[in-house]
Amino acid sequence: MPLRFDNQFADKFPELGHAQSIQPDGKGRLRWVNDALWKALSGGDSAPGALVDWVSGNKDWPGTKPIAQKYAGHQFGHFNPYLGDGRGLLVGQVQAPDALYDLHVKGAGPTPYSRGGDGRAVLRSSIRELLASEAFYALGIPTTRALALVSTEGQIQRETVEPGAMLVRVARTHIRFGHFEHCLYRNLEDSAKRLWQYSIESIWPGAANKSVSEQFRHVVEATAEMIAKWQAYGFVHGVMNTDNMSLAGETFDYGPYAFFDEYKPNHIFNHTDHAGRYGFMQQPGVGLWNLKRLAHALGGFTDDQSVNDVLEGYEPVLRETFLNVMKQRLGLTDVSNNDTCWSLISGWLMLLETYQLDYNLSYRALSAILEGNWQSLSGNLGEIAQRINENGQSWLNDYTEAIANKPDTETMKRVNPLVILRTHHAQYVIEQAEQGSDEALNEYISALMTPFEEKHKNTRWVVPPESGQPPAELSCSS
Structure with a gap:
């Protein structure tokens, strides 16, 4: 139909x-x-x-x-x-x-x-x-x-x-956070009330009869979960203005975004973000700041204290979501001591940053190390595995002790992509499309839609940019 x-x-x-x-x-x-x-x-x-x-x-x-x-x-x-x-x-x-x-x-x-x-x-x-x-x-x-x-x-x-x-x-x-900011600015309180209730009924119908503060909790938690997953997969949005924040907690308005190649958490990809407001490490805090702007816009028809209490739940949800995703990515799902997990996650990220390792391929290389077959890897994966093995022995020893020498590599392979969206591959696809050919576009989309599959291992879409190449600087121009 x-x-x-x-x-x-x-x-x-x-x-x-x-x-x-x-x-x-x-x-x-x-x-x-x-x-x-x-x-x-x-x-x-x-x-x-x-x-x-x-x-x-x-x-x-x-x-x-x-x-x-x-x-x-x-x-x-x-x-x-x-x-x-x-x-x-x-x-x-x-x-x-x-x-x-x-x-x-x-x-x-x-x-x-x-x-x-x-x-x-x-x-x-x-x-x-x-x-x-x-x-x-x-x-x-x-x-x-x-x-x-x-x-x-x-x-x-x-x-x-x-x-x-x-x-x-x-x-x-x-419907964006900015819709309610517009209503507040124009004193459209009735429109704001109706728009809020309509939004909740559309996105979370089960919350339709709850208080506004309880409805707001859904927005807070959805936003926290979204940003936690950005952090776990090394994604930088680049322009987290409140008009680019979806009420449904969906990643919205892709502009000067990037996934990390080498893990450089302090790099600013948006060349107009001179102060680094929307850098990778700032994203969790900006998410909360944006939610506070939304809470202020809802102030005409809700209790400020109740909404502020809901905002207190943002960081715990973000931390829990990030921890759960990272435990899967690192094969720590059977490790019940969260303090141990946080310590291993911190050590892993420090290892990646210190040796400027490729952020997402390093997880695939780690699973090969744990399975004992990393020396059979070729190309970039083999090189990354070798560098982890050479430079990360102290971390690997702590890790092996924590998992009782029983790595969950099957889970790791299900959540750690071989193919990640990379700026240089996107640029190649764009150049081909501008010349009239859609072959690269269709090929790359197909790979991105099946990012965990081993069949991509020897394709161009797995290859990161040359080591030492400076990260791209991106523009809001569109």
């Missing part, structure tokens, strides 16, 4: 947006479609041939009711009331067999919230978001999803002239 649209946000909250259609930018070309996701949303059907014309705006998308959402937000710690969907539209909401999902088209043309921008997205940034969202999904990190990528005939002026694109994003919600 076709997608069943139920456009609740546009119907219930017209005052929080601007209704308009996708504005075409020439003929569209379908570059990639997530057929498995389309089938999940539709109940089994494949994506229709008309999708490219719907996404590019050259034909009306049946059942949709596009709206550009208005919100505010704190950007690098400073409040900005003039934000909103400047180039994207919530085109509609789909009632899937399991839940209601948002469909959002990025690059859909200028809106009243474009602030002088052209309302377009470039192919480069669209591919980066596509790769990130599907890589995250495969790793089990809460995320928005990519449904389809369409390139356009438009030539978009950024630092240089770049080819244009439109990306269809799927999310549980596009």
